[in-house]
Amino acid sequence: MNAETRREGDARPEHCLRIEGEMTIYQAAELKPALTALLEQGDALEIDLSGVSEIDAAGVQLLVAAKKEALARRKELHLAAHSAAVVEAFELLDLGGFFGDPMMIGSGAEQENGRASART
Template identity: 45%
Template structure:
């Protein structure tokens, strides 16, 4: 199991740089896991990347799990009502 730890912003400012990195990670790993505990900020661009990863995983017959969601990520997923669709257990890592 491979884990990729996202750190800092997951926003329009980092999306262009993160997209190839995250896709590479997804394609190179068999059971990818994304640690979101250090994501400080998340916006629509960030949310789109998360959606893209989930979709790409399904398309390639894999499953990517997101874990240790930070508060910023939870807020966005709740707002977009995608928590259940993504199906990852959410643990409040940082209170």
């Protein structure tokens, strides 16, 4: 997981969080405080999902909770560069419309070899 702050004048959100590897129940406890902290720091957060190799129900729930928290705080939260695993999970659960972001598959290595997986 990598967090980055962008300078003013950049058209993209102020903060960006890139999630790499698995986004499962085992990582949810680690990711939640980082998401909460970044939502508190600025008015907008972008989550880059291109490096997510696997996502389960806990990972999806974490993203849903982050989106709800952002809406409650009147802040923007955008998901970007969805990995194949994330797209598969969102399609299975019909969540694309909930987040409102275009589901564009990122350029992570998991797409190259077609080995991404989504578990629910």
